[in-house]
Amino acid sequence: MRQIIIQGRGGQGAQTAGNLLAAAFFAQGLQVQCFASYGGARRGTPVSSFLRVDERPIRVRCDIERADAILCFDASLLEGKLLACASEQTLIVVNSARGAAHFAAALPGRRILPIDGLGLARAHGLGRIVNSALLGALACTLGAPALDVLERTLVAMSPRLHDENIAAVQGGWHAAQALLQEASR
Numbered sequence: 001m002r003q004i005i006i007q008g009r010g011g012q013g014a015q016t017a018g019n020l021l022a023a024a025f026f027a028q029g030l031q032v033q034c035f036a037s038y039g040g041a042r043r044g045t046p047v048s049s050f051l052r053v054d055e056r057p058i059r060v061r062c063d064i065e066r067a068d069a070i071l072c073f074d075a076s077l078l079e080g081k082l083l084a085c086a087s088e089q090t091l092i093v094v095n096s097a098r099g100a101a102h103f104a105a106a107l108p109g110r111r112i113l114p115i116d117g118l119g120l121a122r123a124h125g126l127g128r129i130v131n132s133a134l135l136g137a138l139a140c141t142l143g144a145p146a147l148d149v150l151e152r153t154l155v156a157m158s159p160r161l162h163d164e165n166i167a168a169v170q171g172g173w174h175a176a177q178a179l180l181q182e183a184s185r
Contacts, residue, residue, distance in 0.1 A: 002142070003064045006049040007082050008073030010038070013131035017071065018049025021135060024145040024153040025053045033058045046077060053144075069093070071138045073117070073130060078107065086110065093138045093176070095130055100179065113141060115175050124167040132165040136172030141180065147173055 004021070008014030015036045022034035033052040038045070052058050067085045072078055072094040086092060088109055095117040096103075103112040115137040117130035126132065132154060139150050147170070154165045 001052055001054040001058065001060075002068050003066070004051040004053070004069045004071065004138075004142075005064055005067045005082070005085055006051070006071045006073070007077050008047050009043075009077070010045045010047050011043040012047075012073045013129060014047045014071075014073050015049050017073075017131040017135055018051055020131070020150075020153055020157055021138070021145070022051055022053075023157060024139070024150045025051075027149050027153055028145050030055060031058050033060075066090075069138065069142055071134055073134065075114075078112075083107070083110075091141055093134065093141055095134055100183070113137070113176060113179055115172060115179075117172065120168055120171040120175065124171060125164040126161065126168055132168035133172035133175075136169035136174075137176035138172075139169075140173040140176040 006014045006018045018034055022032045026032045031054050035050050037048045050064050064085060066087055067090050070086055070090060070092045075094050075096040078094060092110060092112045094112055094114050096114040097116040097119060098114055100114055103114055115134060117133040120133035121130045139145055150169055151166050154169060155162045158165050
């Protein structure tokens with residue numbers, strides 16, 4: 001079973017990203033469990049979306065205590081409770097224009113992949129809406145869901161800006177792919 005935490009702030013789209021990712025995994029024929037947790041129900045407070053994905057029915061009904069992957073919409077949230085859910089093997093994709101060296105120094109021993117989701121979103125006409133770009137990066141690093149499945153899910157579930165969302169998810173995918181290739185050298 002794969003366990004994923006998506007952490008953001010109210011209004012950034014973390015819950016929407018969790019729902020989109022769950023729908024994409026389900027479209028690939030996998031079993032999915034998705035639930036969210038809100039701090040104060042207002043813009044700017046921490047919001048978490050939790051996903052479990054497996055080939056078999058998921059019977060676990062507790063919080064995720066040890067994540068396989070974390071998608072963090074705001075680098076300032078990479079602390080305390082969120083990092084307590086991460087082991088040395090946990091892959092952390094974080095929305096940041098800072099390079100991998102910054103995170104290696106700030107959080108040694110962690111597998112952190114910084115993706116400039118805001119830059120990608122703006123470049124593809126989405127303004128500050130970073131979830132498509134970050135979902136593309138996370139899917140690339142996990143090896144699932146497949147890019148075409150994620151694109152179809154975005155089109156089916158996004159009310160508008162289909163071309164922009166597809167371009168952003170592809171941009172995130174390719175940015176992550178380039179960083180992974182660079183790290184493997």
